[in-house]
Amino acid sequence: MSSATLIRIALGAYLLIFFSYLLGPLVVMSLTAFNSSAFPSVSPWACFTFEWFGVLFEDKHIRDGLFYSVLIGIGTVLLSVSMGLAASIVLTQVWPRFRSTYYTMIIAPILIPGVVLGISTLVFWDRVGRFFGAEDGSFFYELFHNGIFLTILGQSSFIASYAMLVFVARLQRFDPGLTEAALDLGATHTQAFRKILLPFMRPAIASASVLAFLASFENYNTTTFTIIDYKTLTTVLAQKVRLGINPSISSLAFIIITLTVFAALIFEAVQRNKSRKDAMRQGRLKPGRGVLPGFLRGNPAAIILVLLSFFVIAMVGTAQSYSPEQCKIRVKEARQIEIQKRIEALQKARAEERAKAAEEAEDAVPAAPSPSNSGAFGNVFAPGNLSGEEESEAVPEPAPQGGSGAFGNVFAPNNLSEDTPDEPEAPQGGTGAFGNVFAPDNLSGSE
Amino acid sequence: MKRNLPFSEFFRNNGPVMGSILIGLVAFWLIFLILLPQLSMLDYSFRFNLPPADVGGPKDVYTLSNYEYLIYGSDESKQSFNTVDLKVFVRTILAAMVVTVFNIVLCYPLAYFLGQAKGAGVARLFVVLLIIPYWINEILRAFALRIIFGETGLLNEALMFLHLASEPIDFIRQDVALYAGLGYAYILLMLFPMYNVIESLDRNQIEAARDMGASWVHIHRRIVIPHAKPGIASGSTMVFMLSAGALAAPQILGGPSSLWFTQLVYQWFNDSLNWQQGAAYAIVLLVSTIAIVLTFMRVFKVNMGDIGK
Numbered sequence: 001m002s003s004a005t006l007i008r009i010a011l012g013a014y015l016l017i018f019f020s021y022l023l024g025p026l027v028v029m030s031l032t033a034f035n036s037s038a039f040p041s042v043s044p045w046a047c048f049t050f051e052w053f054g055v056l057f058e059d060k061h062i063r064d065g066l067f068y069s070v071l072i073g074i075g076t077v078l079l080s081v082s083m084g085l086a087a088s089i090v091l092t093q094v095w096p097r098f099r100s101t102y103y104t105m106i107i108a109p110i111l112i113p114g115v116v117l118g119i120s121t122l123v124f125w126d127r128v129g130r131f132f133g134a135e136d137g138s139f140f141y142e143l144f145h146n147g148i149f150l151t152i153l154g155q156s157s158f159i160a161s162y163a164m165l166v167f168v169a170r171l172q173r174f175d176p177g178l179t180e181a182a183l184d185l186g187a188t189h190t191q192a193f194r195k196i197l198l199p200f201m202r203p204a205i206a207s208a209s210v211l212a213f214l215a216s217f218e219n220y221n222t223t224t225f226t227i228i229d230y231k232t233l234t235t236v237l238a239q240k241v242r243l244g245i246n247p248s249i250s251s252l253a254f255i256i257i258t259l260t261v262f263a264a265l266i267f268e269a270v271q272r273n274k275s276r277k278d279a280m281r282q283g284r285l286k287p288g289r290g291v292l293p294g295f296l297r298g299n300p301a302a303i304i305l306v307l308l309s310f311f312v313i314a315m316v317g318t319a320q321s322y323s324p325e326q327c328k329i330r331v332k333e334a335r336q337i338e339i340q341k342r343i344e345a346l347q348k349a350r351a352e353e354r355a356k357a358a359e360e361a362e363d364a365v366p367a368a369p370s371p372s373n374s375g376a377f378g379n380v381f382a383p384g385n386l387s388g389e390e391e392s393e394a395v396p397e398p399a400p401q402g403g404s405g406a407f408g409n410v411f412a413p414n415n416l417s418e419d420t421p422d423e424p425e426a427p428q429g430g431t432g433a434f435g436n437v438f439a440p441d442n443l444s445g446s447e
Numbered sequence: 448m449k450r451n452l453p454f455s456e457f458f459r460n461n462g463p464v465m466g467s468i469l470i471g472l473v474a475f476w477l478i479f480l481i482l483l484p485q486l487s488m489l490d491y492s493f494r495f496n497l498p499p500a501d502v503g504g505p506k507d508v509y510t511l512s513n514y515e516y517l518i519y520g521s522d523e524s525k526q527s528f529n530t531v532d533l534k535v536f537v538r539t540i541l542a543a544m545v546v547t548v549f550n551i552v553l554c555y556p557l558a559y560f561l562g563q564a565k566g567a568g569v570a571r572l573f574v575v576l577l578i579i580p581y582w583i584n585e586i587l588r589a590f591a592l593r594i595i596f597g598e599t600g601l602l603n604e605a606l607m608f609l610h611l612a613s614e615p616i617d618f619i620r621q622d623v624a625l626y627a628g629l630g631y632a633y634i635l636l637m638l639f640p641m642y643n644v645i646e647s648l649d650r651n652q653i654e655a656a657r658d659m660g661a662s663w664v665h666i667h668r669r670i671v672i673p674h675a676k677p678g679i680a681s682g683s684t685m686v687f688m689l690s691a692g693a694l695a696a697p698q699i700l701g702g703p704s705s706l707w708f709t710q711l712v713y714q715w716f717n718d719s720l721n722w723q724q725g726a727a728y729a730i731v732l733l734v735s736t737i738a739i740v741l742t743f744m745r746v747f748k749v750n751m752g753d754i755g756k
Binding site: 011032086116120217245256 | 461469473481491553556571577578583587594597601693695
C-alpha cells in the first residue's frame with residue numbers, strides 16, 4: 001500500500017470521526033423526538049410517534065420564553081448593530097497610534113466571560129437605580145430591575161463586538177471618495193451617510209443582524225443573570241434540562257435543526273444561483289435546455305432543498321393522520337409479558353428456596369394431611385398469583401378448602417398483586433392432576 | 448476607508464449630527480455597558496453583604512473579606528485554606544486548558560484540509576455542514592450529549608450490547624461527559640479562525656518546500672503552523688475563555704460532586720443572594736483568565752490585533 005493511500009484512508013477516518021462527533025449528537029437527539037418512551041432515548045425503541053411535538057406546542061413556558069426571546073433579540077439587534085457600526089466607523093478614523101488600543105477595547109467584550117458580563121450589568125444598573133433614589137415601584141426602579149431591559153443591555157455589550165467585526169471587513173472595501181464627492185455636490189453629512197455609506201453597508205448590516213439575533217437567541221450565560229423575573233427560551237430549556245427531561249425538548253431541537261438546515265440550504269442555493277447567473281451574463285455558461293428548471297441546474301443545494309421540503313410536507317401530513325396507538329398497546333403488552341416473565345422467574349427462585357426449606361422442615365414435622373389434592377408444586381403456577389386485586393371478583397367460587405401444598409400460601413394471589421398486570425381470565429376451580437390447588441384463595445387451607 | 452482622516456477633525460469630517468451620534472453610541476457602549484459595569488462589580492467585590500438598610504451607612508466600608516473567603520474559607524472551618532473552592536478554581540482553569548489543546552489537535556487537520564482543498568465544492572459542503580451545529584442552542588447541544596452519555600444513554604447501551612462493559616458506566620460522574628461537552632461546544636470557534644488563515648496560505652510555498660525535499664512534518668512546522676499562528680492564537684483564546692466561563696455545559700453535564708467555577712459564582716448570586724461574594728469570585732475568574740491569555744500571547748508572540756480575525 002502506498003503512503004498516499006494510507007494518508008487518504010487516515011484522512012477519511014479522521015473526517016468521519018470529526019463529523020460524527022459534531023453531527024452525531026444532533027442526529028441522536030432528533031431521533032429521540034420520535035420515540036414514544038417517556039425518557040429521551042433511542043436504544044430501547046418503543047414506538048414511532050409525533051406526540052412530543054404536541055406536548056411541545058402545548059407548553060406555556062416554552063411559548064412565553066419564545067416570545068421574550070424574540071423581543072429581546074429584536075432589541076439586541078437594534079442596539080448592538082448600531083453600536084457595532086458606529087464603532088467600526090470610528091475605528092477607520094481614529095488616530096493611528098491609538099488604533100490598536102481602541103481595537104483591543106472594542107474586541108475585549110468577546111473575551112469577557114458571559115457570566116461576568118451578566119453580573120456586572122446587573123450590579124451596575126442596580127446601583128444606577130439606587131443613585132436616582134428610585135423607590136420600589138417607581139419608573140426608574142422598574143426600568144433598572146426589568147429583566148428584558150437589562151438582558152438587552154447585557155447581551156448587546158458583547159454582541160456589538162461581533163457586529164463590529166462584520167462591519168470592519170466590509171468597510172475596508174469602501175471608497176471614501178464617494179462620500180467626499182457627495183459632500184462636494186452639496187449633500188449634508190447625514191445625507192451622505194444615508195445615501196452613500198448605508199446602502200454600501202446594507203449586506204453587512206443584514207448579516208450582522210442575523211448574527212446578532214442568533215447570538216442573542218441562544219445566549220445563556222449572560223441572560224441567566226440579567227433576566228430576573230422573565231424567562232427566555234434558553235433559560236426555560238436550561239431549567240427543563242436540569243430538572244427533568246422529556247422528549248418534547250428533543251422535538252424542539254429537531255425543529256431548530258430543520259430550520260437551520262433549511263436556512264443554510266437556502267443561503268447556499270441563492271449563492272449558487274447568483275454565481276450561475278453571473279457566469280451566464282458573462283457568456284461563460286450557455287443557458288442550455290434540460291429537464292430541470294433553471295433554478296435547480298448545477299445547484300445541488302437547491303435540489304436537496306426541494307427534496308427536503310417535500311419530505312417535511314409529507315411528514316407533517318403523516319403526523320396529522322398517523323396514530324401510534326396500536327403500537328403503543330403492543331409495547332405495553334410486551335412490557336407486561338416481560339414483567340410477568342420476571343415475576344415468574346422470581347417465583348421459581350423463591351419456590352426452590354422454599355422447597356429446600358420445606359424439605360428440611362418435613363424431616364422434622366410430618367406434613368399435615370390435607371383434604372384437598374395438592375401437587376408437588378402447589379399453587380406456584382396458579383394464574384391468579386399474578387393477578388391484581390381488582391380481578392378477585394371474577395373468581396366464581398372460593399375454593400372450599402384451599403389446597404395446601406408443601407409451599408403453603410407463600411404464593412397467595414395478593415402477595416404480588418400490587419404491580420402485576422391485569423389478567424383477563426380468572427381461574428376456575430381447577431380439576432385434573434393439580435386440581436383446585438390453583439384456586440386463588442388456597443391460603444385458607446392453612447388455617 | 449483607506450485614507451486616514453485626522454481624528455481631531457472628526458466632527459468636521461462627519462458633520463456635527465453624525466459625529467455626535469457615532470461618538471455617542473461608541474461612548475455609551477464602552478462606558479455604560481463595559482467600563483462602568485466592570486468597575487462597579489469590582490467595587491462590589493470589596494464590600495460586605497449588608498441588609499439594604501445599612502447600605503451607604505457607617506458599616507458600608509471596603510473590605511478584603513470576600514477574597515479572603517476564597518483563599519482561606521470561613522472562620523469556622525477547620526482547614527487553613529478554602530480547599531473546596533480553590534480546587535474547583537484550579538480544576539476549571541486546567542480543564543479549560545486541556546479542552547483548548549484537545550480542540551487545537553482535533554481542528555488543525557481539518558482546517559488544513561479545508562483550507563488547502565483543491566475542489567471548492569467539497570470544502571463548501573463541509574463548511575455548510577459545520578455551520579449547522581454552530582447555530583444550535585448551547586443548551587440543546589449539551590442536552591444531546593447528555594442523551595448519549597446518560598446512564599441508560601446510547602453509549603452505555605452500545606457498550607453493553609458489544610459486551611465491552613458489564614454494567615453502565617457513569618460518564619456523568621466521571622466528568623467524561625463534561626469534557627466532551629465543553630470540547631464540543633466551542634470547537635467551531637477554533638476551527639474557523641484556523642481555516643481562515645490556512646486558506647490564505649499560498650499553496651506554492653508548500654509545493655516549493657516539498658520539491659526541495661522537506662518532510663511532511665517539516666512543512667507543517669516551518670511553513671503552515673507559523674502562518675496559521677494568529678488563527679490558532681485567536682481560536683485558542685476564544686475556546687479557553689469561553690470554556691473557563693462556561694455555565695450551561697457544567698450545569699447540564701457536570702457530575703453532582705464536581706463543580707465548575709462559574710457554578711460557584713452562580714450559587715453565590717442566585718442561591719445565597721450574596722452578590723458581593725459572587726462579584727469577588729467573578730473578578731477572580733476574569734482577572735486570572737485574562738492574565739493567562741496575555742501570558743500565553745507573550746510567550747507565543749501574538750498580538751491582540753489578531754484576535755477576532
